[in-house]
């Protein structure tokens with residue numbers, strides 16, 4: 664069953680801003696990067712550090728704990744594959760931002776959902792082949 668949570672009026676999170684959303688004990692960070700909205704689980708796939716205060720350079724978020732970088736568009740480490748963020752779908756419905764929290768529908772960078780138990784698990788991006 665799909666779980667959707669309203670996050671207020673679209674446009675409240677302005678470009679360059681981020682907001683934490685707490686739902687059922689889970690923290691999700693929502694970013695507006697140049698008008699595009701991205702929502703990720705606030706746990707680094709490396710060792711679980713909070714990503715909410717990570718430095719953002721364009722679409723690339725740096726984990727404050729050990730410095731791994733993740734592209735919010737793909738969830739992957741730029742250029743190398745590696746660990747993947749857990750992303751959640753965000754849509755605008757009647758001028759409101761709606762976050763889809765259904766873990767089965769969580770968008771992992773490899774295009775799959777959460778595991779069979781409905782729990783997020785460490786995922787890896789495919790290693791890119793350079794030509």
Ligand code: FES
Nearest residue numbers: 707709710726729
């Ligand atoms: S916990 Fe994020 S890079 Fe180690």
